Amino acid sequence: MSRCLEILNEVFGYPAFRGLQADVVEHVAQGGDCLVLMPTGGGKSLCYQIPALERMQRGLGAAIVVSPLIALMQDQVAALQEVGVRAAYLNSALTGQQAFQTERAFERGEIDLLYVAPERLMTSRFLELLDRSKIGLFAIDEAHCVSQWGHDFRPEYIQLSVLHERFPSVPRIALTATADEATRNEIIERLALDAARVFLASFDRPNIRYRIVEKDNARSQLLDFIRSEHQNDGGNDAGIVYCLSRRKVEETAEWLNTQGVRALAYHAGMDADIRQTRQEQFKREDGVVMVATIAFGMGIDKPDVRFVAHLDLPKSVEGYYQETGRAGRDGTPANAWMAYGLGDVVQQRKMIDESDADEAHKRLSTAKLDALLGLCETAGCRRVRLLAYFGEGSQPCGNCDTCLNPPDTWDGTREAQMALSCVYRTMRASGFSFGAGHLIDILRGNKTERVTQHAHDQLTTFGVGAALGEPEWRAVFRQLVAYGLLAVDHLGHGALVLTGASRAVLKGEEQVTLRRYVKPVRSRQAGAKSASRTDPTSGMSAHQRARWERLRAWRAETAKDDGVPAYLIFHDATLAELARNAPATIGELRGIPGIGARKLERFGEALLDVVSAMD
Template sequence: MPASVALASSVSSDDLAAARETLARVWGHDDFRGLQADVVSEIMAGRDVLAVLPTGGGKSVCYQIPAMLRPGLGLVVSPLIALMTDQVEALKQQGVAAARLDSGVSMDERSDIWRQARAGELDLLYVSPEGLAAGAMLDRLAELPLSLIAIDEAHCVSQWGHDFRPDYRNLGRLAEMFPGVPRIAVTATADARTRDDILRSLRLEGARVFVDSFARPNLQLSAVRKENGSRARTDATVIELVRARRGKSGVVYCGSRDGCERVADALKDAGTNAIAYHAGMDARQRDRLLGRFLAEDGAVMVATIAFGMGVDKADVRFVIHADPPGSLEAYWQEIGRAGRDGEPAEGITLYGPSDIAWTLRRLEGRPMAEEVKAVQTRKARQLFAMLDGATCRPQAVRRYFGEVSAGPCGVCDVCADPPALYDATVQAQKALAAVQRLGGRFGRTRVIDHLLGKTKDVQPWESDLSTWGIGKDTSPGGWRDIVDHLLFEGLLLEDANDGKPLVGLGEAEAVRAVYRGERAIEVRRVPAGFDAATRSGNPRRRTREGNAAVEALDVDVRARFEMLRAWRRDRAAEQHVPPYVIFQDKTLLEIAQREPGSLEALADISGVGQSKIDRYGKAVLAALQGG
């Protein structure tokens, strides 16, 4: 039996004084936020927890502080080396005894880490699920007193989630191997079905479940319909969007490795500090590129989904999806990498019917149970319905995750400039009938030509059909919008057909409901132009005051802020760590504004803990004086 059994319930759940003192001393924050205090109380009392907290909501603190206060070693299971490295380096900066065991750690370093663990010199040890299953790691851990077991990015355990990893399914056995050790599973994205799967798979049936609001009021969301599926046009739109945000750090997600390379090269040619990142690169190259992104101001990472999980760069000001993800969970996690510092940020998604066709083809080719495939297909359609819909975007996402009372955000593109909708039920009936009469043998353009009566060299069998020319009251562009919307709704489906997609009917009962008039079809009117400098892509119609930006600061404050950033950049380069693990921009800005003249005054600023005072306090004061 592991030595950790006797440690359970050794701390009273109603005594948070020590936890709050640790939060203030190490992290420089006065009190916990949101549900953090409730989660910490459960773990301090030795009870299991599932915590679904928003990106930037301080999930890590919920297990890091109890691991520091409870007797024994805190074991953290994390899915990515980059994520582990980032968190361990940040903890070391704050004076916390933390280490990681992964493929990048040498044998001598591993031996020293195990020595520290046996000597009780470590508070936290980070491992991957693959590493946990290999060799004698579990046997070694069984000889140590464990304070807790934390499973980060817990949505990876669920086949219903957006990032399923089979190795995570094996983590349920930790319940048997370390009985009595409190376990905490944390994630930022999990709907009700995924939460149930996490609890069952990890054997956390008795755990308390905490689900915080998914509201991100500083994040302004928008979506832009792609034009005609043209890749060159999409790339040009991305370039204009990034150029309109020149000097700001951001992430551009592409659906393929080739797309990453192509867009990154185009951005570089346009004068942007762009970095390509994808799974086709070797691990060392990816680590080097990630280091560049974290360290360099104004860098733009152009990446596939191989990048991003847990990357804690606080000053990412925008995330652009050149190609949309496959579900609302993936969308919210990827968009959530913007604005982690709480300052204004943007999430912009480009989407089109070819994207949903590609998503569904990819799902069809993946080995999974039919039930799981059906759920993932529904999730994809829910994402595209949100992108092409007229409901406030954050409201739609929050309701998807169970926040039924969520109201409009007031700042997304839909709220700021509500799209005009028109009842296209009759046109939809015509389009569905045309596809049915044509037998699913043609693509979108041919279907539209048929509706308009413009098919070249039309044959008698086609011109004799009842649907020939019945759509002359609608423009070609209007028909494209209607057909695209029917594809998003799943009423029409596209067959890849070796790169020449064919359009067929979707689910029979849903199509019949449209024919009978039981299901209304409302379609957005396409805006009359595109302005890459606005969030929505619509022409600018009004100006709005945003939150105070650095550019609007008093000249002296801005000079001090830039001086502090330069000082931080030098310290980060010396230590080979990202700048934000030393101080985040939000903290530097407050220092620049308040001009503390003593260590005591500096300690009063949020984000400045005692370890940072000891390590950097005098240097920060000197930097403020230009020394």
């Protein structure tokens, strides 16, 4: 274990392990199998990289790292090469000659960690290469991809149990940041990890502030959020905006650019070369906002994403957790922001009903959506609710919107009865169901053409809810759907129908507590970044900020010369420490987190010159 700690310090530049890292590293270095669940930014990669290097030094062989995406393995290999580790990958981005040279180097023991996609690993050619080579460790990254019920299912992952069958003496470590109990059990079963030790770290990402707002012109709300918290005279912070459709992605990116936010669009319908170019821009350039479908994200190891925003509701808590987890991977403050409305709930229900999945999968998808709606509608701490989904107890965090500004709740039983009764009476009068907009017109007493056409102005519910405005009624209907008192019909029109749970409310046997609607208010600080919680220079003096800017400029130039993203040279957190502490000697540089022996050798003198330029 002492050697593993030396590797952590010498190679990666960190003085001590965090959380469960030490226990995992020791277990794997000694040859044990394990499943590791650790949040994004929690240091999962070190859990296999350090044992891999330690076992290689003992002559036990190289590590094979199973990784699902080309972008992910290329980023990780580039980062390892920057700190002097002999890492390589085999994927379709290589020419035949390059792949052949990598295979020969691996056979000769000249590679410490070899990254490979599961599809390539399962080929007879690659398995024969493993038979001829010395293997010290198998690491299976993004292990949740094995779950057929998951959001990132990869069928090739199911076949990875062959590693245990073919190489029973080689330890295996499976890692993921996103897995509820059912998914964890599925990983263990499908990868034959029954005897493996399970390391379950906290799922909490305390540096992320969760905020969910009611939709009211979501695009303008997004712009207000970016301008008030993630924009200044120098541009905007790096961020990701998720949308459900490709068209919405393109329209939102185009609109943000007209508003002075540098945005790029990304979705699976684009040409592969365009996607690759934009992905590289996002990784290498400062202040880019990527507007994307969920086709973008897994495999993006950019540590300084300061916010993730959702303009549409994700499908599950797992999806939401994984997508928001792409913010603040460097451990410094970041925001997870989402705009959510009744239309999102209706749309997601329709997508489930209209899918080709079997009934069992539809039931599971509905249950996952219900759990996410519970997170959106909770009046309590969002972090408590989020962690509870993954089986983890916690206390109110004081750092989410419901903790910072607790929502008002009210006894909405009477209004719920009005809404449910309106659904019942329109169905009975017309023989089919209607959407929320029409129901609200009836409740508010609006004699629209459609209302009079169906004679719904003659119903006893006509006008009984005139005391509430349209936004208030939309909030009521949204919560009734979220609580399972109303459901979206199966005809694909977004109409609302009663559920079995409606009866108790209509009969007055059950009380309904609702969150009170609050009209969205534009931030007073729109157009000027607030005293930002997410700014790494927060609390710096003017002199330190000037030093920070010089360090960033030096890093950008160095990264350009090396042909790598800037964060592979140094993370923002390391530059911030340099700016604050102004080390004057090589010995003082050694005390800065993130500066290992290789980087000290390569960049030490240059860093001292930059730091001392104004001193």
